[in-house]
Amino acid sequence: MADEFELIQHYFSEVGSDRSGSVRLSVGDDCAVIAPPAGYELVVSIDTMVEGTHFPPGTPGDKVASRLLGAALSDLAAMAAVPACFTLALTLPETDNSWLKAFSTRLSELAIQYGVRLVGGDTTRGPLTLSVQVHGWTKPGKALLRRGAQPGDRIFVTGTLGDSRGGLETVLKHIVGEQVPYLQKRFYNPEPRLDTALLVADFATSAIDISDGLLADLNHILQASHVGAMLNPGEMPISQSLYRWVGEKKAREWALSGGEDFELCFTVPLLSEPKLAWVLREHDVAVTCIGQITDTPGIVLAEEGEIWPVEPHGYNHFSDKGFKQ
């Protein structure tokens, strides 16, 4: 198959499901047409993954698909938006049918799972690069923003942190072992916290998804909200797998600055905590309080009576080296 149109027709004309019911015209014309549900606002985000920067050369198509769509939808979760549809800009060095089949099959599975439809895209020739733009809906003024955190708010995260960084390490160093499948699953298959986001939206004052690392992303909230934070590193939620594989010290380090967990970090006023806890328990969702917002700029760690400041460093494509070097 060597034709752009055949390729789109074959692999991408029927991907996902339109649970929001808003897609009027999908793949196959110059544009897609989407009917906004009356009274809702549109929420959009675009995310790119480059072979050699975001995943190692030779990564199978199914793993690229799950990281790509999971990471992109995670941005909608960070805004507490209901996902609707997405577009895909796919740059390929050549037409590798088995890779494309694995990619589009997994993309379809996940798109159906999350109720989003692929409505358009562009297929071009070049080094393997994939951009996904996701589209979702929120009630007017209800999108969760980075700004809004107030001194005294509790800081929560979903899931466990650092697993993705651990998974990456096992991929790069070709490590095998008991904990590896779980950690690699966390790296290759991020789960956007879309449902949890909708539960916490009524209580949260700010939110972000953890893509660059907890410290770096929390710092975005702090800067946007003009506040600071005090974290208890002993409260970081760490999976048994990560703990067993690298021990507490490294696990904590990766939990704080590992990046690409695609968990949510959000802030909730102290007074709203009981209601939030009740709602989350009703829905069997666990989150972890890791610290609180302060009025002193910057982030400090506090444990056993000791307090020390930390730099909010995290993964940054232009500072770090990627997989190629």
Add this chain to the structure above:
Amino acid sequence: MADEFELIQHYFSEVGSDRSGSVRLSVGDDCAVIAPPAGYELVVSIDTMVEGTHFPPGTPGDKVASRLLGAALSDLAAMAAVPACFTLALTLPETDNSWLKAFSTRLSELAIQYGVRLVGGDTTRGPLTLSVQVHGWTKPGKALLRRGAQPGDRIFVTGTLGDSRGGLETVLKHIVGEQVPYLQKRFYNPEPRLDTALLVADFATSAIDISDGLLADLNHILQASHVGAMLNPGEMPISQSLYRWVGEKKAREWALSGGEDFELCFTVPLLSEPKLAWVLREHDVAVTCIGQITDTPGIVLAEEGEIWPVEPHGYNHFSDKGFKQ
């Protein structure tokens, strides 16, 4: 400047203007938030350009910006949508500040000209690749589609055809001469026919923008509408510059299949032609009738009593070679 966040802040936080007034939250959070005008539908398209495939290595940032945004907005023109905003996924091999300055300055100029605002993006490290998603609005059911052409409809195109292919040739072969500046301008600076599209929308039965070449793109209309076309190659609108540079034969060939003209091709019922002509004259817009829709599948050329079929070939990234080979 080596930091992704600084780079976005410096070059991309204030690009363009929101003439549609629908942007609620722009660059700087996990997502952008856009308020759809009541009763309108959202029209979206994503387009990618890759160095070495869509433009020669070393192309200055301002030229990349104008081709990128012009080509992307041309898809909104093809649907007769009013442009609103766009996102940019920018993959860069390194931080080249002079290139970025030229790129973002030109991007800003054009975004203001067309009334669109850059509302979000992603900046990553890798081979130079740029994806733009454009967002526009149409009244429900009023988007111009590829399907809808009827036998007897007249086929029109805007502007002149083949210039962009000529411009590309002068770039690739380092040609200088009197006609070169005009042709290169047509290659590097496509002008999306947004205003003309809104004028013809009430009369047209189908439309597409010419990105792959007239024959290839017209063929998309024909296939979507289950009809055929008869074209008069003697009626192709060809600029004086192209005609003088390569003569009639080559100019016609490029007009028919050169690609990336980003002019509109649209069909209009015979009975609506007088009204269309009146509206276009009122607005001082020239379009050219190049043939008509038939009920016989395929495209035939007809001139001076002769009729011969043509293959609807055009530029195709996976059949053609790009600039690298």
